[in-house]
Amino acid sequence: MRKTRNNNIGKHISGMALVLMLTISLNAQINQPNIVLILADDLGFECVTANGGTSYHTPNIDMLANKGARFKNCHSQPVCTPSRVQLMTGQYNVRNYTVFGELDRSQISFGNLFKNAGYKTAIAGKWQLGEEKDSPQHFGFEESCLWQQSYPRKDTAGHDTRFSNPILEFNGEVKHFNNGEYGPDIVSDFICDFIEQNKDQPFFAYYPMILSHCPFVPTPDSKDWDSQNLGSLTYKGEPKYFPDMISYMDKLVGKIVSKIEALGISENTLIIFAGDNGTDKPIISMFKGTDYPGGKGKTTDNGTHVPLIARWDGKIEKNRTCSDLIDFSDFLPTMCDAANIDISSQTTIDGVSFLPQLLGKKGKPRKWIYSWYDPRGKELKEFARNTKYKLYSTGEFYNIKEDFFEKTPLALVNMNRDAKQSYNKLIKALDKYKNIREEKANIKRGKN
Structure with a gap:
């Protein structure tokens, strides 16, 4: 009788262990x-x-x-x-x-x-x-x-x-x-x-x-x-x-x-x-x-x-x-x-x-995304943009909603409030990445 009871307990524990393992496995799979x-x-x-x-x-x-x-x-x-x-x-x-x-x-x-x-x-x-x-x-x-x-x-x-x-x-x-x-x-x-x-x-x-x-x-x-x-x-x-x-x-x-x-x-x-x-x-x-x-x-x-x-x-x-x-x-x-x-x-x-x-x-x-683009080291194009405006590091600023092919840069004077706000945010975005390339080159050369 005692042996049977112990076997039942062992089976119960084994069953619980199996359930626990399956639960852990399922949670791992979910995560x-x-x-x-x-x-x-x-x-x-x-x-x-x-x-x-x-x-x-x-x-x-x-x-x-x-x-x-x-x-x-x-x-x-x-x-x-x-x-x-x-x-x-x-x-x-x-x-x-x-x-x-x-x-x-x-x-x-x-x-x-x-x-x-x-x-x-x-x-x-x-x-x-x-x-x-x-x-x-x-x-x-x-x-x-x-x-x-x-x-x-x-x-x-x-x-x-x-x-x-x-x-x-x-x-x-x-x-x-x-x-x-x-x-x-x-x-x-x-x-x-x-x-x-x-x-x-x-x-x-x-x-x-x-x-x-x-x-x-x-x-x-x-x-x-x-x-x-x-x-x-x-x-x-x-x-x-x-x-x-x-x-x-x-x-x-x-x-x-x-x-x-x-x-x-x-x-x-x-x-x-x-x-x-x-x-x-x-x-x-x-x-x-x-x-x-x-x-x-x-x-x-x-x-x-x-x-x-x-x-x-x-x-x-x-x-x-x-x-x-x-x-x-x-x-x-x-x-x-x-x-x-x-x-x-x-x-x-x-x-x-x-x-x-x-x-x-x-x-x-x-609020913006950034791009540093120079695939073959011949002509760098760097810009930050949102869904309406794009600012290049060269200073060219476009309303890309109205000027899809970027043919006419906006004048930096007499801009409306919306354009001015975007310009200020985008220039800060460009400044964030301004010296990274040079800093990395200097580190690689062992200059600091």
Whole structure:
């Protein structure tokens, strides 16, 4: 009798322990949601139908907005490397940008932060941030499937290597595809496989897409797709294929979202979609009833205004819009905030978490954002801006609501009260970053 009673007590304790372990596991899972960051290449705000664009079909991205939040005022840097350095480190380029095509190895990326917090991490798509074999792993990504890591953009015959029959690198190992494969399919499969393999533990998947960057060429869904094509011999390709590329890009976004839904983890997964900079210059789209030229490489809005959409079932209210200013330094603190990752020990974070806005709260909306832009060390453009005005460090001051292409600087005399108030705030913002570049250079040279 006593033995039976003791066995029952043991079973009761074991049962309680199991419940406790499950509870702890569940709480850990709740406190560490999965994060999937999708970054389209050369996709301006105007290309997404949900934003008011009418030239292309983006049903999957639109559905992401319908089931989540859409931001109206997100701004990137005008080209890829400056945007990615800012995105991955949470710092403005004035602090840590070095040269085009490189992320300084002294920097800590969001990959490092998530890996150190116990997340499984992966990156797939476009790299172009360092040619070392271990570059992705150095920055915290345990698994990688990348285009343009150590292997160049073109093969020895001059063919572009990213789309048909691509050349990709898996964890630093180069692989040539020559059986009609399509690069964007391969990297999206890699992300889907990673998500499925890690569905029972917290994961961070960063998907910097290869689409919709030039060369503009047929996709597998195009009528004239040629599976034997070895890649474009021209950098730009033919702009007539851009709509096909947008449709395929949208299709792949839907593929990732469908995988998350099929695994039943959408309530514990924050999905963020954005473009890395404005649309390329040959492309002219229809946006809210008017022609909208691509502005990649320019600091005008058509070079920096990008889509930002986020979905987190049960957390983000459906079909929400937010007009708060967001820039690429804000992504790292936002994702870490969502994942309960402490970043207080990081040297400097310029970004501000917009997680409260995602969750329907006021948060701390930015009064201004800042940009230090000099991708190839030839022509620095530095400015601070709000939703209406922009002030360059050269003194040029624009009402960007009324002067979209910044053709006529405002006279600093006889400004109205609204303009004066914005000018004073923006000049203080510029002053905040005025000497940072010089100070860092002096420290590096050992002068103090």
